[in-house]
Amino acid sequence: MKNEFKDKVIWITGASSGIGEALALELAKREARLILSARRKEELERVAAQTKLADLDMLILPFDLSDTSNASALAAQVINKFGRIDILVNNGGYSQRSEAIETPLEIDRQLMEVNYFSYVSLSKAVLPYMKRQKSGHIVVISSIAGKFGFYLRSSYSAAKHALHGFFESLRLETEKFGIKTLIVCPGKIKTNVSLNAVTSDGKKHNEMDKSHANAMSAEECALQIISAIQKNKEEIFVGGKELLIIKIRWFFPKLFSVLIRKQSPY
Ligand SMILES: NC(=O)c1ccc[n+]([C@@H]2O[C@H](COP(=O)([O-])OP(=O)(O)OC[C@H]3O[C@@H](n4cnc5c(N)ncnc54)[C@H](OP(=O)(O)O)[C@@H]3O)[C@@H](O)[C@H]2O)c1
Structure with a gap:
């Protein structure tokens, strides 16, 4: 079978852990050329070493998603090394475990900045190159919390909802340039996401x-x-039995309303 990821240039944010790390390792097996981003350079180096890709096929590009004002310069670094960008995986981010009433606005803004605005900013930085190439794929890691609000997740859920509005619009506007957009809604995945979630x-x-x-x-x-x-x-749900709640919401909204109140926030 044809390996369509061979030599594809793929930029993954949040590549130092969890879903981003797993994606990097799987795509390396398929001989993709990778750009790995997150804050912790040493963790990115650990992941890069595991991929066994040659230096020629790997760029470690650490930065903080809470400030992507330099997104164009970051994208230019990718282009300088590889000459193109085939796939951007907007994955880096963090969750929340705090009630809205107790959460300072500054924490709400940070959650939006990292989980929403950085995705918009990096995507806008790569789109001109993808448009010129007449091809590209933007992958957005949302959540089932991007489909309904949940206890202790107010701004995290708001940021994930916002991703759907922005990237569904972007998909319509950019498919004429050969650019595809995939939105991924994980349910529960075994990573450090709850450990790294912010409290009030x-x-x-x-x-x-x-x-x-x-x-x-x-x-x-x-x-x-x-x-x-x-x-x-265009959109997928990934996870186990927790995904059932999505179908219940679509088909039995009143039952959803009862069940969602009974779910544990943890
Ligand atoms: N696991 C789940 O059950 C689940 C469910 C739904 C959605 N998701 C989504 O999946 C994505 C990946 O999360 P995960 O589950 O793999 O969690 P994780 O293991 O905690 O990984 C999060 C990644 O994001 C990076 N990151 C966090 N804040 C950052 C910042 N300010 N700047 C740059 N990088 C930052 C972290 O790297 P550094 O710390 O090195 O910066 C790390 O690589 C997130 O968008 C999350 O919302 C996860």
Whole structure:
């Protein structure tokens, strides 16, 4: 079977851990050329070493998604090294474990900045190159929290909802340039996402949620994302039985309303 990822230039944010790391390792097996981004350079180097890709095929590009005012310069670095950009995976981000009433506005703004505006900013930075190439794929990691609000997730859920509005519009506007947009809605995936979630005092939650401990692996999630890219899907849901709530909301909204109140936030 043809390996359509061979030599493709793929930029992954949040590549130092969890879903982003798993995607990097799976795409390296398919001989893609990778740009790995996150804040922790040493963790990106650890992931890069595992990929066994040659220096020629790997760029470690650390930066903080809370300030992407230099997004054009970052994209230019990618182009300087590889000459093109085939896929941008907007994946980096963090969750929330705090009630809205107790959460300072500054924390709400930070959640929006990292989980929403950075995705918009990096996508705008690569789009001119994709337009010129007449091809490209923007992948956006949303969440089932991008489909309904949930306890302790007010601004995280708001940021994920915002991604759907922006990227569904962008998809319509850019498909004439050969650019595709995939929105991924994971349910529960076993990563450090709950440990890294922010609390109302701005510190990390630092606990593994029960619902994440036995969830789908990041590796399986990565395989499903890769398959969706290959099949040119527009939106996918990835996870286990927690995804049932999406169907219940569509078909039985009153039942959804009862059930969602009974779910544990952890
Ligand atoms: N796991 C789930 O159940 C689940 C469910 C729905 C959606 N998601 C989404 O999946 C994506 C990946 O999360 P994950 O589950 O893999 O969690 P994770 O293991 O905590 O990974 C998060 C990644 O994002 C990076 N990151 C966080 N804040 C950043 C910042 N300010 N600047 C740059 N990079 C930053 C982290 O790297 P550094 O710390 O090195 O910067 C790390 O590589 C997120 O968008 C998350 O919302 C996850």
